[in-house]
Amino acid sequence: MRENLHRFFRAARGAGVRLSPAESIDAMRAVSKVGFADRTILRDTFLLTLAKTQDEKKALGDCFDLFFDQPEPQSPLEDGKADEQEPSGSNAASDSPGDSSGGDEQADGLGQLAQMLLAQDRNQISAAIANAASAASLSDIRYFTQRGIFSGRVLDQMGIERLRDDLDNLAATNPALAERLTNALDGLRGTVRETVSQALMLYGREEAENLRNEILRNAPLSRIEPRQVEQMRNLIRQIARRLRERYSKPRKRQRRGHLDVRRTIRRNAAWGGVPFLTAWKRRHRDRPKIVALCDVSGSVARVSDFFLLLIHSLHEVVDDVRSFAFSGHLIEVSDILESKSPEEAMAEIMSKVGFGSSDYGNSFDDFEHGWMSSITPQTTVIVLGDARSNNLDPRADILRRIAERSKRVVWLNPEGRMAWGWGDSEMPRYSTFCTVVRQCATAKQLERAVSDIVASYQ
Amino acid sequence: MAENRPSASIEAVESGLAAQGYIASRQIATAVYLAQQIEKPILVEGPAGVGKTELAKAIAAWRGMKMIRLQCYEGLDEAKALYEWKYAKQLLYTQILKDKLGEVLGGAPTLEAALNQLHDFGDVFFSKEFVEPRPLLQALEQPAGCVLLIDEIDKSDAEFESLLLEILSDFQVTIPELGTVVAVAAPTVILTSNSERDLGDALKRRCLHLHIGFPEQKLEERIVESRVPGISQTLRKQMVSFIHEVRTLDLKKLPSVSETIDWARVLVLLQAPELGHEVVKDTLNVLLKYEADIEATMPQVSSFIAKTSRQNVFG
Numbered sequence: 001m002r003e004n005l006h007r008f009f010r011a012a013r014g015a016g017v018r019l020s021p022a023e024s025i026d027a028m029r030a031v032s033k034v035g036f037a038d039r040t041i042l043r044d045t046f047l048l049t050l051a052k053t054q055d056e057k058k059a060l061g062d063c064f065d066l067f068f069d070q071p072e073p074q075s076p077l078e079d080g081k082a083d084e085q086e087p088s089g090s091n092a093a094s095d096s097p098g099d100s101s102g103g104d105e106q107a108d109g110l111g112q113l114a115q116m117l118l119a120q121d122r123n124q125i126s127a128a129i130a131n132a133a134s135a136a137s138l139s140d141i142r143y144f145t146q147r148g149i150f151s152g153r154v155l156d157q158m159g160i161e162r163l164r165d166d167l168d169n170l171a172a173t174n175p176a177l178a179e180r181l182t183n184a185l186d187g188l189r190g191t192v193r194e195t196v197s198q199a200l201m202l203y204g205r206e207e208a209e210n211l212r213n214e215i216l217r218n219a220p221l222s223r224i225e226p227r228q229v230e231q232m233r234n235l236i237r238q239i240a241r242r243l244r245e246r247y248s249k250p251r252k253r254q255r256r257g258h259l260d261v262r263r264t265i266r267r268n269a270a271w272g273g274v275p276f277l278t279a280w281k282r283r284h285r286d287r288p289k290i291v292a293l294c295d296v297s298g299s300v301a302r303v304s305d306f307f308l309l310l311i312h313s314l315h316e317v318v319d320d321v322r323s324f325a326f327s328g329h330l331i332e333v334s335d336i337l338e339s340k341s342p343e344e345a346m347a348e349i350m351s352k353v354g355f356g357s358s359d360y361g362n363s364f365d366d367f368e369h370g371w372m373s374s375i376t377p378q379t380t381v382i383v384l385g386d387a388r389s390n391n392l393d394p395r396a397d398i399l400r401r402i403a404e405r406s407k408r409v410v411w412l413n414p415e416g417r418m419a420w421g422w423g424d425s426e427m428p429r430y431s432t433f434c435t436v437v438r439q440c441a442t443a444k445q446l447e448r449a450v451s452d453i454v455a456s457y458q
Numbered sequence: 459m460a461e462n463r464p465s466a467s468i469e470a471v472e473s474g475l476a477a478q479g480y481i482a483s484r485q486i487a488t489a490v491y492l493a494q495q496i497e498k499p500i501l502v503e504g505p506a507g508v509g510k511t512e513l514a515k516a517i518a519a520w521r522g523m524k525m526i527r528l529q530c531y532e533g534l535d536e537a538k539a540l541y542e543w544k545y546a547k548q549l550l551y552t553q554i555l556k557d558k559l560g561e562v563l564g565g566a567p568t569l570e571a572a573l574n575q576l577h578d579f580g581d582v583f584f585s586k587e588f589v590e591p592r593p594l595l596q597a598l599e600q601p602a603g604c605v606l607l608i609d610e611i612d613k614s615d616a617e618f619e620s621l622l623l624e625i626l627s628d629f630q631v632t633i634p635e636l637g638t639v640v641a642v643a644a645p646t647v648i649l650t651s652n653s654e655r656d657l658g659d660a661l662k663r664r665c666l667h668l669h670i671g672f673p674e675q676k677l678e679e680r681i682v683e684s685r686v687p688g689i690s691q692t693l694r695k696q697m698v699s700f701i702h703e704v705r706t707l708d709l710k711k712l713p714s715v716s717e718t719i720d721w722a723r724v725l726v727l728l729q730a731p732e733l734g735h736e737v738v739k740d741t742l743n744v745l746l747k748y749e750a751d752i753e754a755t756m757p758q759v760s761s762f763i764a765k766t767s768r769q770n771v772f773g
Contacts, residue, residue, distance in 0.1 A: 026498065
């Protein structure tokens, strides 16, 4: 059973529950106290010891059900008890026809697997499948393409070669028995296939998830398909959690700067200038203040969506964020984003300012008249957009004034560097006033950009 | 015997808590049983008012142990939670013992000899007598064991969590001047959290994690029955299913078990025979704590009442 528990822990990790060795030891100790008799108690025990959040509890619960659910149409709990009571009876029943009917006497010459299948002893078969599965190291399965290979290996381990020989022999001598055996073999194949699929769901999930996330991280945000949006949101949330963990802890040591000679001398005047007490300069650390201006027109809209989601998920790190959205004109969207779910908020923002052709000049003008005072020398201004202003006046002079007031201006452009300055792109004109200009088309680049901005305040 | 039949002992926990008026779900009972068996703290999370703190009280009452409560808040530190030196007493004693010290050291010819003599007396002023034990240290010193309730841990600072780690994993505290204090009998530790902030992984790892949500209808009826015995069965059924309907709405603060119990008391006081439109409208402020929530619920009241009475007929 210990082996099974270890496999279960691996499956749980695959399901997204973060398990440390210490937790698995705790779980083992707990299990040794409650035993395996009652499945619901066992389930509760795992939920208590292993899962540490609501989401993890749900994932682990599903994983538990999958893991302890055998592909056979029987639930281990009731049948296990029922079988304990009647093994003698069923054995006697299966023995007696073997003795009386002449047809089954030939079964003695058959291989183990064939006998097992003919006896129809489900417990024995499932035990044999489980043994064969562990012998074929089924828990190493990672990708769905491996299903065929592993099914073959499991069947090999069970001795299908011998069964085929038996079938060939029987086809000549006892066609009726051969037919029964063929049917049973089909059933067995189905069961093995199910076992393998189940193992894939249990053990292959982690790998599949990693692969998918890796692809998603590098996919251009503006061109992902609608069905992937939800996955992308999850990925962005993961990124936000990672950034929070990295930057939310205040680092005290970093704040201590040089020795403050003047204050040290003054403080120690009483001892004739002998420095008993030292005074240190404290490196000043600004609290991150961010003003984000996001283009929500056309293809940039989706990137803005994810960017706003990310920046507003960073509460612990940056509590002072003001977001603005624009295409033709500009509005403040901080309250909408704070009070609603990401989907609703984005829908509302789009209905207010979205779907227009972008006019950077006019939007900057709106900003200067409405909210210029929100920019202080500690503020980082982030502009997210492709700088394609439909040949209207770009009003780069406003961006210059913004840059003068703020700590710095970061421009994130979803387009590749090659496209900057081509057509109606005003990027070269804007970029003179920006502290940093970078491409930001994928989740990976987004994470880098936001991480760098937050890190500059540490 | 109890070791062999865990399910029986879990039932024993359930009935033990029930005797104290705490109706526990199976999962809660399992958590309490396991916490005792493998000596681990329980971290209880869930919305406000579902009986997280009550659980600790019920366990203490059931086992007949003392309950020590540490209420967490922002800025809580070692001196308030763990121990503090009694500075005033130390000062007072040095003043009183001044003469005595003079006598003891009187014979010493040199300063060095006096110092050595003083060393022989050991750290008299940094001994157990001068330590003011705060809740955490108190809990370790209870000879018969106790229930230590660390309430609303999410309200404290992140640094305070690290302070708890030693106690939670080994049931011991290290005081630099005295050495390590190990628990006489391992206390049953319950931590509660309203998930205001995410707790650190190190803390979570050391605990059994129990989430108490809103109870199912049957369970909640039993809770009301045990807490407000005077209420009639029909009214109880109606009001609990009414509350379950309210919880499906999108409200600022959903009514939890404590509100259910309060409401049941109010209904008994008003001697309401059954859930009527007027009674509900008059007492909705017991159930909902925000004006906006009451406004959102008001138009639904009649349909909810109709639904609950229908359920009553068929169920």
